[in-house]
Amino acid sequence: MSLLQEEREIILSNEFVESFDFAEVTEFVKNASKDLFISHHFKNKPKGKMLVQPRGGFPTYKKQFELSEFFVKSNVDVLPLTIDSNTRLNDYATAQKMLRLSEENDVDMLNGYPLINHGYRTTRKMFTHFNKPVSLRHGTPDARLLIETAIASGIFEIEGGPITYLLPYSKNFPLDKAFLYWKYVERVCANYSGLNEPINRESFGPLTATLVPPAITIVVQLLEMLLSLEEGVKSFSVSFAQQGSMMQDAVTSEVLMKMARHYAEEIDCGDAAINLVYHQWMGAFPTNKDYAEQLINMSTVIAKLVGADKIITKTREEAAGIPTKEANAKTVANTQYTLGILNGLPKIVDAEEEEILTLEVQAIMEAVFNDPADTLWRKVFNCIKNGIIDVPFSPHIINHNNMITIRDAQKNIRIIDRGNVPIPDRCFKYERAQCDLTKDTTSIVNDIVHDIGIMQ
Amino acid sequence: MSLLQEEREIILSNEFVESFDFAEVTEFVKNASKDLFISHHFKNKPKGKMLVQPRGGFPTYKKQFELSEFFVKSNVDVLPLTIDSNTRLNDYATAQKMLRLSEENDVDMLNGYPLINHGYRTTRKMFTHFNKPVSLRHGTPDARLLIETAIASGIFEIEGGPITYLLPYSKNFPLDKAFLYWKYVERVCANYSGLNEPINRESFGPLTATLVPPAITIVVQLLEMLLSLEEGVKSFSVSFAQQGSMMQDAVTSEVLMKMARHYAEEIDCGDAAINLVYHQWMGAFPTNKDYAEQLINMSTVIAKLVGADKIITKTREEAAGIPTKEANAKTVANTQYTLGILNGLPKIVDAEEEEILTLEVQAIMEAVFNDPADTLWRKVFNCIKNGIIDVPFSPHIINHNNMITIRDAQKNIRIIDRGNVPIPDRCFKYERAQCDLTKDTTSIVNDIVHDIGIMQ
Amino acid sequence: MKVVTGVVGNDIHVVANRLIDLSLRARGFDVFNLGVNTYLEEFFDAAVETGADVILISSLNGEAEGWGREVRAIKSRYKTLDDIIMMIGGNLVVGSGNAEDIEPRYKNYGFDIVCHQIDLNTGLDMLEEFIKERNNP
Amino acid sequence: MKVVTGVVGNDIHVVANRLIDLSLRARGFDVFNLGVNTYLEEFFDAAVETGADVILISSLNGEAEGWGREVRAIKSRYKTLDDIIMMIGGNLVVGSGNAEDIEPRYKNYGFDIVCHQIDLNTGLDMLEEFIKERNNP
């Protein structure tokens, strides 16, 4: 705790940070309303009820307040707080300037809420007023200060992780640093978790949302979960986004949840709550907005089929640009309605697919554990560096980009080139057998191009 | 054939009927484009492709032509032709008057297309022009003349049947007459079926669309199919509408198709093609049009899950009133899009539910076959009269209305009072066991009221 | 209190009719339910026969307008029905229409209570209110 | 023909960039792909270094406008780039915008070919057309 304290002091010594009164923050968290904790809702919600959360963030307090108010009226279960991109890059000076401009004129000069500049004393007023759980969406590799401020503000769910907020979002931020910064975040979350209900951590399973095979998604989810539980976090959400084949989504959810529980127990963290979050389709959207709505509705149906605890929504405006708050509210209302009328959902199983996927995940996890490094984060770091973990379409320079995936006739994502990822031979043979690989290279490339925009 | 010929002459001797040239009609059917026959499309469509059909009909030739043109542009697979209600009641004089008024002014004085008054020579021009299969939607107990005219017009799919077009649509039209009039229809369809591709007959499975239990729906489908195949029809579509529970829809489809094939073989009609049609939700609709769209989209997903060969669409305007052609086109486009992105659908099974439903259907079918009457239609007639077949919420005076159904927690429709329907004890016990029947009568009545509008 | 109810014209939408029957009974009315597909004369005949206080008409399929226009003419032929409460509800036009136009029009046709796309229980509350006010003006 | 390509600014949307790379190669271009998150200077530096004929810039996340305004100023510092073909495409504004306004604005910034929300293959056809016309005016 003393090392943490030292680090704390360093990150707080910043001219844009208000003075932190940690004793007061501790008191606040201790006595905070249970309703602010999403972990509390996960624990107590009626069986089968899925929490609905939209996306959104505005620069000024006033506009963010109005957005939240609008969302509360629109029957959201979880409020989002999306952070602007300057704050994400720890550039609080620019954020400050743009916030001023946004407040003085009536134009939004930031693409999210600059939490550091507003500070926790102000922001806490907003969220204790609404008394709904809030989820912090950022994308920040060094989120240490951000998370301190968030928790002090009453934001008790933190999205992200060293892998999922880095590989899809960055070209060259040093990965080892990201691991260390996130270690700090986990510890802070863990420390506060003893005071009241636990702080919930959520991993960002969609990754690049582009032809990522389920084995990679699951491995990344499991590793971020383990890195978090290791530090003492007691409530964790694994997540993934609609993949394009219902069957593959069902199998992914099954394997993900089984393995998550298994590995949590392996490290003696069986007492932690593990939740499942499903993202409505995160890939390229149809430009026809009516079609976008069909796609979104289908995502909701699948979310229920796979038994998600929370769903994160998209809007009909996704292909066009930043959605209005009305579009967001409409999606929430539609999603809530659909969840209400989804009845008699069948259990879906595919024993062979489940076995293949389980073997793949086990093989990659084993390779990670067998890395000679001393700590888990170093093992994971090495495995990304040497391509044992390889995320298709990651823009990051450390990522190998040697695994190649395409869709089979049923639109399942299949691995046709495994790069350095230790997919067992039997599984690899199975994956390739599902695809038509007799075509020439040009046709296969055309297939990949088509498969990216599969929902268009 | 000579008896038929006699009957033919009687129904044609009507001042509103154009003179029929049967030799010419026979030649026309013999040489008609295969594309006009839905039976041809059912046979040759790619595996898994579902035909999409909207609803709609207008009084004047011009408006009906425009509607069809609009539909063709909107990518429908099957054109609808909905008949006006005067024609349905064989009141061709009123239809004629209203058609004149509609043509002279710019107001639609009829709620559908008065096929008899337009005649087959005119109407055939329209449908050979578009060269798409057309489905005749009427609701006529005595449809003899209508079907002669339809087939001569190039309309090679006829919806309805003596039970499904009577019990939901009529208060006191004599049921025995309906059976005889439909026998004529089946024979005409059968006779024309030898000339080219078969004429397809389709039963109207939704019935009253209100808490009809699957056992009744299936029995009625099977009986109308048998009455049709008996007369020589070679292509038949059974149908049902979304019921409110996915699992129950899946089981219904499974049992319906298995039993349909079984009973067809029993009467040596195994060579007939049997298709499955799914109706998007037919019950009370939400007044919120966005919600209506969610519901419709969900229907499409289920249609694919149950493996339908054709889907009949609803619009977001269902609760409000007659939908515009734009609303219809939008639904078709959305449905086609959704069908296109529905991939990797899992197979759904529930062995226990399937067994229970199969036993119920078998028991009712056996009771029908055991009726002492000499012909199948008389047996069916007797069984409706004595309540062995009982359709909830039928307005017809012959229907017993003694079977009471409610929804269980999963929104499956369950029989809690079997009336005179021979539901086997074991099944009846199972059905009741799914429901909470400890409540008082008022609460149960309130539940039923709520269950009717389940999708609202 | 005696109520004659039914669905007017060639309309066969029976679900609301069944619910109206149940709800009226639950509120203590004596109900004479003529069911669907009932012509105007049949309502008046039944009212005379049973000595009803209320005629409660449903219409769902868009036919109401046509029948509404004939109410005054037909009712005037029945001497004993001057005081009967006339009520209509359901979907009173083809398409959706709007209540502000529809209500005065139907009052003009001779209805005391007009419930276009109004929920059943709200409608029956209106009926009970109307009866109370008439009894204690 | 040599093309330098990449995604401008802090934009990390990489999918289009990978497809552009493949498509240019398929059409016979020599491709120098700088990837995502590439600043304006880096494009020009690479063009000088490789002797490129074309700079093809992508922008997806709405940042293009900010960078576009600086093109003339920065490019003028490079003596040898007067004849280079400047092309930009993707999603060139925050939100959807409309192409009629956007195209002239970007031409004004110094771009020869502007493809706001235009399909990749159509855009590359435009490029080849442009090259042909320039060679045989």
Ligand code: B12
């Ligand atoms: C189920 C249904 C059918 C079933 C009916 C089965 C049966 N026998 O009952 C079937 C499939 C057979 C059918 C057939 C037809 N239908 Co239909 N049907 C419906 C549907 C989907 C639901 C009706 C229902 O049961 N609702 C549930 C009950 C509980 O609600 P409700 O009827 O609205 O009643 C509530 C209120 O109105 C109110 N209420 C009713 N009466 C009164 C009276 C008073 C005093 C008060 C206070 C309140 C009140 O109380 C009820 C509870 O809140 C509606 C559309 C919708 N609403 O979603 C179309 C609808 C009513 N049908 C319609 C039509 C046109 C037809 C057809 C003519 C054509 C066709 N589509 O085939 C045929 C033939 C009918 C005929 N001859 O009249 C139209 C009417 C159009 C209009 N008014 O402009 C509708 C609106 C559909 C549409 N958009 O086209 N239909």
Ligand code: B12
């Ligand atoms: C997948 C995706 C992501 C992934 C990206 C993974 C990765 N590293 O690539 C993730 C989830 C990480 C992500 C993150 C973000 N995203 Co994003 N993302 C998308 C999404 C859904 C699909 C993009 C895609 O891959 N399309 C498929 C490719 C093939 O199509 P394309 O990129 O449009 O390119 C085509 C054409 O534009 C054209 N083209 C492109 N360049 C050029 C150049 C020329 C010359 C020509 C001729 C043609 C051309 O060719 C391509 C093929 O036809 C879009 C929305 C959509 N379109 O549906 C949003 C979207 C682009 N993202 C957006 C935003 C704001 C972000 C974020 C800033 C915020 C956030 N939502 O978290 C972050 C951070 C990104 C950053 N720093 O830049 C916005 C941009 C808003 C705007 N322009 O107004 C969009 C539109 C979503 C939205 N509605 O808000 N995103």
